[in-house]
Amino acid sequence: MAFEQDLxxxxxxxxxxxxxxxxxxxxxxxxxxxxxxxxxVNEESMSRDHNSNVAAAxxxxxxxxxxxxxxxxxxxxxxxxxxxxxxxSKKTEAETAGIYVKVSMDGAPYxxxxxxKVYKRYPELLKALEDMFKFKVGExxxxxxxxxxxxxxxxxxxxxxxxxxxDVPWEMFINSCKRLRIMKGSEARGLGCVx
Amino acid sequence: xxxxxxxxxxxxxxxxxxxxxxLEFTSNKARYCKATGSASDHxxxxxxxxxxxxxxxxxxRRDRNSVSLVCKSWYRVEALTRSELFxxxxxxxxxxxxxxxxxxxxxxxxKGKPRFADFNLMPPDWGAHFNPWLxxxxxxxxxxxxxxxxxxxxxxxxxxTLAESFSGFxxxxxxxxxxxxxxxxxxxxxxxxxxxVLDLIESEVIxxxxxxISCFPQGESHLESLIFDCVEWPINFEALERLVARSPLLKKxxxxxxxxIGQLYRLMIQAxxxxxxxxxxFSPLEIAxxxxxxxxxxTAFAACRSLVCLSGFREIIPDYLPAIYxxxxxxxxLNFSYANINAEQLKxxxxxxxxxxxxxxxxxxxxxxxxxxxxxxxxLRELRVFPINAQEDIDSPVSEVGLQAISEGCQKLQSILYxxxxxxxxxxxxxxxxxxxxxxxxxxxxxxxxPDPVTGExxxxxxxxxxxxxKKLTRLAVSGLLTDKAFEYIGKYGKLVRTLxxxxxxxxxxxxxxxLEGCSQLQKLEIRDSPFGDAALRSGLHHCYYMRFxxxxxxxxxxxxxxxxxxxxxRLVVEVIRSADMEMDDFVETLYMYRSLEGPRIDxxxxxxxx
Numbered sequence: 083m084a085f086e087q088d089l090x091x092x093x094x095x096x097x098x099x100x101x102x103x104x105x106x107x108x109x110x111x112x113x114x115x116x117x118x119x120x121x122x123v124n125e126e127s128m129s130r131d132h133n134s135n136v137a138a139a140x141x142x143x144x145x146x147x148x149x150x151x152x153x154x155x156x157x158x159x160x161x162x163x164x165x166x167x168x169x170x171s172k173k174t175e176a177e178t179a180g181i182y183v184k185v186s187m188d189g190a191p192y193x194x195x196x197x198x199k200v201y202k203r204y205p206e207l208l209k210a211l212e213d214m215f216k217f218k219v220g221e222x223x224x225x226x227x228x229x230x231x232x233x234x235x236x237x238x239x240x241x242x243x244x245x246x247x248x249d250v251p252w253e254m255f256i257n258s259c260k261r262l263r264i265m266k267g268s269e270a271r272g273l274g275c276v277x
Numbered sequence: 278x279x280x281x282x283x284x285x286x287x288x289x290x291x292x293x294x295x296x297x298x299x300l301e302f303t304s305n306k307a308r309y310c311k312a313t314g315s316a317s318d319h320x321x322x323x324x325x326x327x328x329x330x331x332x333x334x335x336x337x338r339r340d341r342n343s344v345s346l347v348c349k350s351w352y353r354v355e356a357l358t359r360s361e362l363f364x365x366x367x368x369x370x371x372x373x374x375x376x377x378x379x380x381x382x383x384x385x386x387x388k389g390k391p392r393f394a395d396f397n398l399m400p401p402d403w404g405a406h407f408n409p410w411l412x413x414x415x416x417x418x419x420x421x422x423x424x425x426x427x428x429x430x431x432x433x434x435x436x437x438t439l440a441e442s443f444s445g446f447x448x449x450x451x452x453x454x455x456x457x458x459x460x461x462x463x464x465x466x467x468x469x470x471x472x473x474v475l476d477l478i479e480s481e482v483i484x485x486x487x488x489x490i491s492c493f494p495q496g497e498s499h500l501e502s503l504i505f506d507c508v509e510w511p512i513n514f515e516a517l518e519r520l521v522a523r524s525p526l527l528k529k530x531x532x533x534x535x536x537x538i539g540q541l542y543r544l545m546i547q548a549x550x551x552x553x554x555x556x557x558x559f560s561p562l563e564i565a566x567x568x569x570x571x572x573x574x575x576t577a578f579a580a581c582r583s584l585v586c587l588s589g590f591r592e593i594i595p596d597y598l599p600a601i602y603x604x605x606x607x608x609x610x611l612n613f614s615y616a617n618i619n620a621e622q623l624k625x626x627x628x629x630x631x632x633x634x635x636x637x638x639x640x641x642x643x644x645x646x647x648x649x650x651x652x653x654x655x656x657l658r659e660l661r662v663f664p665i666n667a668q669e670d671i672d673s674p675v676s677e678v679g680l681q682a683i684s685e686g687c688q689k690l691q692s693i694l695y696x697x698x699x700x701x702x703x704x705x706x707x708x709x710x711x712x713x714x715x716x717x718x719x720x721x722x723x724x725x726x727x728p729d730p731v732t733g734e735x736x737x738x739x740x741x742x743x744x745x746x747x748k749k750l751t752r753l754a755v756s757g758l759l760t761d762k763a764f765e766y767i768g769k770y771g772k773l774v775r776t777l778x779x780x781x782x783x784x785x786x787x788x789x790x791x792x793l794e795g796c797s798q799l800q801k802l803e804i805r806d807s808p809f810g811d812a813a814l815r816s817g818l819h820h821c822y823y824m825r826f827x828x829x830x831x832x833x834x835x836x837x838x839x840x841x842x843x844x845x846x847x848r849l850v851v852e853v854i855r856s857a858d859m860e861m862d863d864f865v866e867t868l869y870m871y872r873s874l875e876g877p878r879i880d881x882x883x884x885x886x887x888x
Contacts, residue, residue, distance in 0.1 A: 158396070160395075162479065
């Protein structure tokens with residue numbers, strides 16, 4: 083896996099943006115997480131998703147460190163334990179429901195992470211990846227994979243095999259996907275894609 | 278004493294209670310007019326008969342208490358005609374004394390532990406046992422039909438005995454009770470042949486493993502209300518389905534979260550006459566696979582033409598929400614307080630609920646959701662907003678914005694409970710002016726000692742405005758940063774306030790003094806973590822006999838001070854409660870003080886010291 087040797091300092095500059103993106107497009111990235119996060123917490127959740135290197139360098143690092151919480155006081159706030167327990171389980175469900183996987187793209191200096199639970203089907207996921215990494219995938223077909231695209235989305239499944247994204251039903255995919263990799267089309271030939 | 282109309286779980290039926298309950302009869306004997314005594318009894322007898330017939334119509338507790346004070350003969354007749362007995366503190370009077378005075382009681386309403394026990398501020402097994410009452414009533418009240426218990430300990434044996442002792446028993450309502458389990462329920466329902474109402478509300482039910490639903494007697498049932506949404510164990514659904522099918526009078530059914538939406542459907546088509554429905558899980562038990570047939574839930578709801586009260590939605594999948602559209606227009610009560618839905622999911626529903634009077638919801642709907650409520654629900658009388666995240670110092674999904682919107686849109690509001698992370702004086706003042714009918718105002722700013730985030734000021738003016746402008750206010754709960762000034766306002770203007778809850782507030786003894794000296798109608802005072810000490814309490818002693826109880830925990834009371842109070846006030850029971858492992862020390866952790874005709878109770882656990 084050869085990364086491009088690039089002395090373009092801007093590309094390797096540590097910031098919140100992606101390779102080849104400006105700060106404005108970094109804001110757009112907040113949208114996929116809208117589903118569960120509150121609008122004003124978006125940036126915080128996005129910044130948590132970054133590699134710690136980037137996050138540390140980012141100006142928004144103060145959002146990373148949550149304010150130290152006061153020690154929990156007995157019986158405060160005054161909610162009956164029955165209600166607290168019911169809602170607690172709901173909350174934990176909501177928090178742990180995300181399936182976060184790393185996404186690497188050939189040529190990018192660092193990886194991203196996305197929450198697969200946010201998407202309901204393949205087109206949504208692919209669109210998000212396209213936006214995130216600024217590339218285009220072609221149409222998926224069972225026979226020919228992602229015909230005519232420079233990049234091809236692949237994933238590593240539970241068995242450690244690299245699979246083409248789109249072959250299996252969505253539910254099966256999100257439950258077996260360990261990480262994603264956006265492969266260069268030329269390399270993907272081995273998976274049976276015609277580029 | 279069934280609450281009619283919309284589902285109302287508030288404690289504020291206290292309108293009925295007079296400041297001097299049935300305890301006053303002993304000290305007021307001197308006030309009785311001299312009986313006509315030795316003169317001919319006939320005119321008196323006729324008068325008493327007439328009185329008896331008239332008094333049968335008197336239902337208000339407060340009125341009855343006043344009537345009983347007129348003279349001996351009225352006292353006697355009132356006692357004969359009182360069929361509903363309300364005891365606000367089970368330790369204020371002994372079962373024997375109560376049954377001796379009131380001989381023809383058909384319904385008993387009994388309250389036990391103080392409210393702060395709900396928040397783990399009281400160690401378990403403190404008391405409030407139903408058993409002595411049960412045993413005392415068996416002989417004098419063979420026609421007992423109804424028992425309503427709140428915050429009492431009830432055992433399985435008690436339930437069995439209850440059904441065995443009273444052959445005509447019809448209604449059992451247990452609110453915030455504990456100590457019993459499915460075994461007890463099984464014995465109760467199997468023996469109680471005339472049962473009409475079994476309501477288990479926010480009670481802790483132990484899992485004994487018994488299938489109690491199957492224990493309802495065969496044949497047509499008289500069941501009108503079956504509420505078990507707090508039972509945290511699976512039930513036998515087939516048995517429930519058969520029960521519902523043979524209960525033609527069933528109007529209220531609140532299912533627990535072990536009933537799936539598919540099962541709910543089956544029940545609803547059996548019981549389209551329902552008026553109150555708790556929907557249980559409101560999602561399928563398993564994730565709907567390809568094979569599952571999607572039922573037409575909307576039709577089931579549409580068939581329930583009398584439905585006015587909806588609750589449940591314990592694990593709601595928002596996709597199913599549209600099923601309730603057909604009933605929204607008639608709903609007077611909607612409880613979404615276990616449903617994690619956002620504003621967008623709420624709007625299509627709430628926009629149809631024009632008749633809504635009671636609405637309970639989670640703050641997941643945010644200010645935007647509250648604005649939607651304000652836009653449609655012009656008849657709203659009661660609003661409760663609960664937090665999904667009961668923590669301090671986190672972002673606030675609801676705030677002063679939501680409160681302001683509600684105050685402008687729902688001007689008939691009478692009762693509000695609002696949990697939030699931030700609130701401004703401005704919004705509270707606005708509510709005090711827009712909603713003059715407010716009877717209950719409970720604001721819980723979850724961050725302790727939090728000032729107005731816009732002005733930096735304490736929340737004194739906001740709460741001050743509430744007591745000043747809401748002339749009907751009887752219940753108040755305060756929060757946020759509050760100085761003694763707030764209490765000065767409360768003492769000065771809160772002349773009708775009967776229940777006051779204070780936490781993390783005030784600067785000095787003056788705060789408590791203002792309240793005890795000013796609030797002449799104060800019945801129930803619960804305070805925690807506030808800097809009030811012995812001097813403040815002493816200054817308000819004269820009022821204590823008029824109060825049902827006083828609770829002070831983590832304040833500045835000393836054992837010495839409490840001892841003096843106990844000596845000065847013989848008819849007050851002064852309980853000092855400490856955590857199980859704490860040593861008896863100079864400062865009193867919890868003081869629970871109440872008037873009683875009986876003196877110290879004999880069933881107090883080790884960690885309670887009665888001074």
